[in-house]
Amino acid sequence: MATIEDVAKLAGLSRTTVSRVINDQPYVTEEKRQRIIQAMNDLGYVPNSSARRLRSQRTETIAVLLPRLTNPFFGNLIEAMEEKASEWGYQVIVCQTHDSKKKEMDYLQLLKTKQVDGIIMASLVNDWEVVEPYLESGPIVFCNEYMDESCIPMVHMDHKQAAYEATVHLLEQGCKQIAYVTGGPESHLSKERRKGFTSALSEYNLPFIEDMTIDWAMDVSDGQKVFHMISNEFTQVDGIFTGSDEVAAGLIYEAASSDWRIPDDLAVVGFDNQMLSLLMVPSVTTIEQPVKQMADKTVEVLIQQLLHPGTLPAQKYVFPHQLLIRNSTKRKKLSIQ
Template identity: 40%
Template structure:
């Protein structure tokens, strides 16, 4: 069985440095932290919980996983979570996964090693077979994500209904060729209520079908997360023989990139191409061309996730699922 000394030797660092990484000390460079994590993974090393933790005392710390802290949606979500936890004397440990499954496992291992009392997952990178195995070590809450398994508290919004309404709104605005962007690499259709991205796309498709609109596969854009991704999407649209007349951008961040690139290319928004974002970030209303968007109740979702986590820790029974409704906000971009 590997020891902390083995980890230090493989990483080329001192045992004290490895110890600081294991105990989440802030005084370690990201380079050294990554070396230690890589060595632990290679050796299969799992740190033993401190004696205090073995006695069953709480850490009063909750880990929160997000893909990217620079995404305003997740920044506001974490802010809402952290404010509730702070009021109750809890600290928050933010883990950015960058969309990598192994980083999510790193956060879950904090629970396994009793370094945190619970984990709030704001974005899922692993299957439930992986995530669910950690429930025996402590409390897990999902927010802004959901899977078909119902044995874990879920705080989510009604993605199906929101995207159905968004697509119908665009139809009512006169658009007929509607493009769709998502952050996922692919979309797998499941039964409604089982998967975040599947629900979004199903709402979109059902509205198209109801209005007898045809969806062109060339109008599906995947892996879109950032402002720069939005700019690239517009450039791809300009190469198409048959162009969409509006885009559901998947996030306000992506939508803003599309709008700015359209402005740079002297393409009029919304007459040449309309753009609909998702989230209703505060800056969306203050752009040169204010952004039409699907408003998500991010503050209420974050507060609810923190409150459910605290109830779980205290042993209070909680509801399995809390669902918030979305709202279409009409502005100038569509």
């Protein structure tokens, strides 16, 4: 097995120079760097990555905190992040919090104990002042989630505006009694969507009815339960804004089983443009997020913070969304986007 000394001998350079190239350090000319790389290739020499990590005190690992991986949105986000991170020589570990404050804090300890180099938070359960001290141990970047009072980079779309546009669309279809269905109501993201929802109602001189708010609906089975709540307790509801295509799909499926007509009896809006939204009958009107672009930017921003600590501003990167109008809301002739 080839050693670093063998590489140095074949390249005709010192062991120190070879070590500098292996550890990607400066002060080596490009000509010498190429000689060393060629010698490594000729000898089949592979640097000991574990030793390099110990010397640099880096793990070359990023942790991504999210509520649950079973949500296709987060599955797609992780896939894109892992692909981008590998281009930089980093690996990604997934940490599911299940919206638990304790689990979120436990995973943040990975940064404090130097088990990961940085953290991406795709959700936030705790208050920011609880999370902020961990910045002393390494960089944190928000993706999808965001909070104005935080002092870290944030990559997201405008959830308030997206919810506003979706609600206005329901109102334009003639809906007068619109229920608001959300996941974790305490997250900043959910609060922003609620602001957009209430803003649209106010613009149409309609009140926000707290009783028609349903919290902690996250998947298909929750959507089925939501329908039964609507059909038994809120029969006046003629439109629903949901924060998930899964919830919308469960709701539509159960409505069809009960001989409700979608969208004539009940218009439904989902969120995230998951494949499920296209497969449903009727297809689900939804908000599309640019998942890959957001994932790529988040990884890039985090790694730049690792490479240049303390030199980059805490910017906001807001990506555009799109309201895709489909059959679950089309009560009159509208073009499908």
